[in-house]
């Protein structure tokens with residue numbers, strides 16, 4: 001996706017779908033991965049109507065959200081480490097509302113309640129240039145250059161080598 005064809009509404013829609021998901025999960029008793037995926041679809045559907053996203057934009061939004069949530073919950077459950085380690089930078093750098101949502105979804109007591117299955121396998125998520133991602137540190141798979149997202153944003157091609165593919169970096173991987 002070239003920068004010119006990016007819909008500026010997509011990033012705010014991603015953020016508000018994420019917050020909507022947080023609210024749904026706080027209220028939900030069943031927190032299976034199946035249930036989380038249904039909540040993601042509903043949150044995205046709401047954003048699609050509210051922000052008049054195309055069908056394609058909405059399905060990409062759902063896909064990106066599933067990947068970020070899967071990476072986040074998978075990391076919390078496997079590592080037992082907190083959100084700070086997942087992000088690899090200070091939580092204070094995040095916008096307050098986004099920080100609250102992340103902390104809520106990554107709450108260890110909540111992660112414990114999520115019944116993880118194979119779809120939540122952590123560490124396989126590849127991020128591609130032009131996709132939207134939650135904050136954190138990502139590494140170019142081609143040249144190992146790190147990029148730091150302090151807010152939800154579109155991923156640009158690697159500034160160092162022009163590479164298109166990235167993986168999340170967590171402290172555990174060091």
Ligand SMILES: [Zn+2]
Nearest residue numbers: 140143158161
């Ligand atoms: Zn690179």
